Amino acid sequence: MRPPARWQRLKDVILSTDPRRRTLVGMALLALTLMASSAGVMLLVAHSSTAVDKTAVQWWAALSVGGLVVMTAFIRSGETAHLRDPSLTIPQMVWTITSGAVAYVLAGDARGLVPSVLAMILFFGTFGLTVAEVIGIGVYALLAFASAIGVSSRFNANASGYLDTAYALMVLIVLSGCIALNLRIQRIRAKLQQQREALAQALEVNRELATRDELTGLLNRRAMLDLMALEHRRSLRSGRPLLLAQLDIDHFKPINDQHGHATGDRALQAFAGTVRASVRDTDVLARWGGEEFVLMLTDTSAEHARELLERVRQAVQVLEIAHSTNALHMTVSIGLAQQLPGDTVEHTLERADQALYHAKALGRNRVVVAPAAHRTAATGVNARA
Numbered sequence: 001m002r003p004p005a006r007w008q009r010l011k012d013v014i015l016s017t018d019p020r021r022r023t024l025v026g027m028a029l030l031a032l033t034l035m036a037s038s039a040g041v042m043l044l045v046a047h048s049s050t051a052v053d054k055t056a057v058q059w060w061a062a063l064s065v066g067g068l069v070v071m072t073a074f075i076r077s078g079e080t081a082h083l084r085d086p087s088l089t090i091p092q093m094v095w096t097i098t099s100g101a102v103a104y105v106l107a108g109d110a111r112g113l114v115p116s117v118l119a120m121i122l123f124f125g126t127f128g129l130t131v132a133e134v135i136g137i138g139v140y141a142l143l144a145f146a147s148a149i150g151v152s153s154r155f156n157a158n159a160s161g162y163l164d165t166a167y168a169l170m171v172l173i174v175l176s177g178c179i180a181l182n183l184r185i186q187r188i189r190a191k192l193q194q195q196r197e198a199l200a201q202a203l204e205v206n207r208e209l210a211t212r213d214e215l216t217g218l219l220n221r222r223a224m225l226d227l228m229a230l231e232h233r234r235s236l237r238s239g240r241p242l243l244l245a246q247l248d249i250d251h252f253k254p255i256n257d258q259h260g261h262a263t264g265d266r267a268l269q270a271f272a273g274t275v276r277a278s279v280r281d282t283d284v285l286a287r288w289g290g291e292e293f294v295l296m297l298t299d300t301s302a303e304h305a306r307e308l309l310e311r312v313r314q315a316v317q318v319l320e321i322a323h324s325t326n327a328l329h330m331t332v333s334i335g336l337a338q339q340l341p342g343d344t345v346e347h348t349l350e351r352a353d354q355a356l357y358h359a360k361a362l363g364r365n366r367v368v369v370a371p372a373a374h375r376t377a378a379t380g381v382n383a384r385a
C-alpha cells in the first residue's frame with residue numbers, strides 16, 4: 001500500500017540532501033515545539049501548588065517565544081539565505097534548550113514536563129544536523145540541564161534528588177536515541193546520494209551510446225541527422241552556406257579479409273582520427289555506417305571546402321597503420337555537395353553520394369564536387385544545371 005502523499009512529502013524532505021529543504025521542516029517543528037512547551041508550562045505553573053514567581057514565568061514565556069519569532073522574521077527576510085543552514089537550526093536549538101533549562105528552574109512541580117519537550121527539540125533538530133552537530137547540541141543540552149537541576153535543587157523547597165536524576169537520565173537516553181537516529185539518516189542520505197550519482201552516470205552513458213559510434217567515438221548516423229536538420233534551419237535563417245561531404249574508404253574489404261577484422265577496426269579508428277584532426281572544431285564528422293563517413297562543413301565556400309577535403313584525402317593517403325612487420329595504407333574517395341537554396345538535407349546528401357559514386361568510378365582516391373542541381377517538382381530527381 002502506498003503511503004499518503006503528505007507523509008511521502010515529509011519523508012522526501014527529511015531524507016533530502018538539500019540542506020535548505022530539510023532544515024525548513026526542522027524549523028517549523030521547532031517553532032511548534034517551543035510554542036506548545038510555553039503554553040504547557042504556563043498552564044501547569046498556573047495550577048501548580050508550589051509557589052512560583054508567575055511574573056518570571058511570563059517573562060520567560062515572552063522571551064522564549066519572542067526570540068523564536070525574531071529568528072523566524074530574520075529567516076523570512078532572506079538575510080540567512082546565503083548561510084550553510086538558512087533555517088538557523090543550531091541557534092534555534094540553543095535558544096530553546098536554554099529556555100527549557102530556565103523553565104526547569106521556574107516550573108517547580110511541573111518541571112517533569114521539560115525533559116519531554118527537550119526530547120522533541122532534539123528529535124526534530126536531528127533531521128537538519130550533522131552527527132557532530134547533534135553531539136555538540138547534546139553536550140550543550142546536558143550541561144544546561146545539569147546546571148538547571150543544580151539551581152532547581154537549591155531553590156525548590158520540595159526538590160527531589162531522585163526525580164532530578166531520573167530526568168537527567170531521560171535527557172541522556174533521548175540524546176543517545178537522537179545520535180543513533182541521526183547516524184541512520186546520514187547513512188540513508190549518503191546511499192540516496194550515491195544512487196542519484198550512479199543514475200546520472202548511467203543516463204550519461206545511455207546518452208553517449210544513443211548518439212555516439214562506439215568504435216570511433218564519432219557521432220552516429222541518428223545524432224548526425226538531428227544535427228544536420230538543426231544546422232539546416234540555422235543556415236536558412238542566417239544565409240550561411242552548408243556543405244555536406246560523403247567519405248568512403250577505398251577497398252576496405254581487402255583490409256578486413258587479409259589482415260583481420262581487428263586490424264580493420266584499428267584502420268577505421270585511425271581514419272576517423274586523421275579526418276577529425278584535419279578539419280575545424282566546428283566541422284562535424286559522423287560515422288554513417290561501415291567504412292562510410294559524413295562531414296558537415298559550415299561557414300565556408302564550396303571552393304574552400306574542396307581544398308580542405310583535398311588535404312583530408314592526402315592526410316589519409318600518408319596515414320600508416322602498423323600491422324605485424326609492414327604498415328597498411330588507405331585511400332579515401334569523397335563526394336561534396338553544397339546545400340542549394342530551398343533544398344532539403346536529404347537531397348544534398350543524395351547529391352554528395354552521387355559525387356562520391358563518380359569519385360569511385362573515376363578511379364577512387366579523389367574529391368568530386370556535385371554540380372549545382374535542382375529537384376524537379378514532378379519526379380524529385382536531379383536535373384543537372
Ligand SMILES: Nc1nc2c(ncn2[C@@H]2O[C@H](COP(=O)(O)OP(=O)(O)OP(=O)(O)O)[C@@H](O)[C@H]2O)c(=O)[nH]1
Nearest residue numbers: 248249250251252253254256261262264265290291
Ligand atoms: N573491421 C570493420 N569492418 C567493417 C566495419 N563496418 C563495415 N566493415 C567492412 O567494410 C567493408 C566494406 O566493403 P565494401 O562495401 O565492399 O567496400 P570497399 O571494399 O571499401 O570497396 P569500395 O568502397 O568500392 O572502394 C566490408 O568488408 C565490411 O565488413 C567495422 O565496424 N569494422
